[in-house]
Amino acid sequence: MDDGRSVLVLTNTYDVTADVVLRLLADRHVPVVRLDPGADLHTGASLTATYRTGDQRGTLRTASREVDIARVRSVWVRRPSPYQGPPGLNRQDRRFAADQALWGAGGILASLPGAHYVNHPWNNRAAEFKPAQLSTARRCGFLVPDTVVTNDPDEARKFAVGQPGGVVYKPLWNTPYRVDGRPRSVWVQEVRGAEITDAVSVCPHLFQAKVDKAFDVRVTAVGDRLFGVRIDSPDLDWRHRQDLMRCTPVDVPESAVRAVAAYLTELRLTYGAFDFAVTTAGDWYFLECNANGQWAWQPAETTAAIAHAIADQLEKGPGT
Template sequence: MDDSRSVLVLTNPYDVTADVVLRILCERRIPVVRLDPGADLHAGAALTATYRTGEQRGTLRTASRELDTTRVRSVWVRRPSPYGPPPWLSDQVHRFAADQALWGAGGILASLSGARYVNHPWNNRAAEFKPSQLSTAQRCGFLVPDTVITNDPKEAREFITSYHGGVVYKPLWNTPYRVDDQPHSIWVREVHGAEITDAVSVCPHMFQTKVDKAFDVRVTAVADRLFGVRIDSPDLDWRHRQDLMTCAPVEVPKSVARAVAAYLAELRLIYGAFDFAVTASGDWYFFECNPNGQWAWQPAETTAAVAVAIADQLEKGPCT
């Protein structure tokens, strides 16, 4: 196949969202190589990179493809599995092999010269830190709810009791959590000063003033194309019971669109999933931007438009 035109998609085999875009690329006759580096590289796939003065070469071999990695058109970093060791290794070398996979294969796949990344994995990681998101949002002109991130119980308690409109707690990272050996999600919820104990000192916690919102909005940004969806839900956190929410396309105000463009540029992102709360008076408050957020759950016309926009970026080819 003409691998100079190939798109490399890094994702797990169960990622049906990726399939939506891959069908479009197939219709456009754009060759695609799909790889889950965290699993495939110890299940038959092989990745090699060679570096010499003035020269760089590389090859990726999968069950169905052989790809010259120096001629990749673009890389879509979707939802690859975490880098891990082969399951048959002993505990003694388990961590060593996992680290070598991350820093070796991960480094190769993040260093394909000239390829367009959507998004670059290092930019994704940097953009996932909530403090960085809030700081960047402020500089880019978004309205941001008053927020404190602290492991000091006294600071947390004083922040909560100083706001009569309510304060919510949000985890800084969605760590897998189990209760009675069952998967458990930690949703955004309102919190009161009396609930704050010395347990807060164990790790940083994020507390944020409760926005008196009329509805939520998800804005999916693909470069300069924005897709806004209004979300009406009976819950403070609309993710909690998605079967109860309703969605409809909504126009993104120009001031918000300008701030989104500035945010993407500062964090060097092509794709971003922005979450806002909109008040009755029309103020849009920035909550977060997931640099690799899901998007195929939105209304069919929005999902289709986002898929086309992503395919367009992947088709563009090497950065100039």
């Protein structure tokens, strides 16, 4: 049994980004427990929680560690696998087991007494809705491109025609998609009003005024520490061909610093990966914020700084 206050890292086995921070915590002699609850809890790990009037306690056991869950100082919700239930069960039983794990183990891990979350899983989920992001960004003082979310084809076409600089389409969620059995990504793409068909009525679509950008910026926020990177790419969506993009550090203007702080506070986030389109006039337009976005692809010095900032958050624990 570990008598120190451990950091609990919830992520999958193949998450090499987490490894960067785990090495830093090891160097600082901070006890760490790594768990992928969607997989580990049906391959030998166990989780128990007991609730009584005036008392809550429990134990997490993994292949190498045993931890009092009331003494977890911080929880880093990185990239855990979905709860799918143990293999070998029939489809109905596996779905039942997966749901019980989500609502049982997921509920325990989201309510550890006194733990500091980076980020809390429920706050992560709430912050993933793009309409909520845009609404929050507007209130927090960001510049926001004109945007419509609709399943009305006529409204979509009318919006597109009314944007002299053009319109882009963005999926509202990164749903797994296959064509001829092969995975396909749906990138941000420019569309014309004449290309918008009645198929829009199948589900809500997000159309946004195209920003006449000079470059993109990723701002990674860890608490009150911001790390800005300018992204120069030949593509409208720089994620499409990341081997062609060039990244260099960039200063974040004070107006964006204030808006980022307000955004994190409103959505109760400690970490956020903000994407901006910056015009030739120097205007920073908010595009989205991924509450659990990847960050280790950035220049080495930026990646190292972000890793140290996350390690600092996890080491300090509650009250940060």
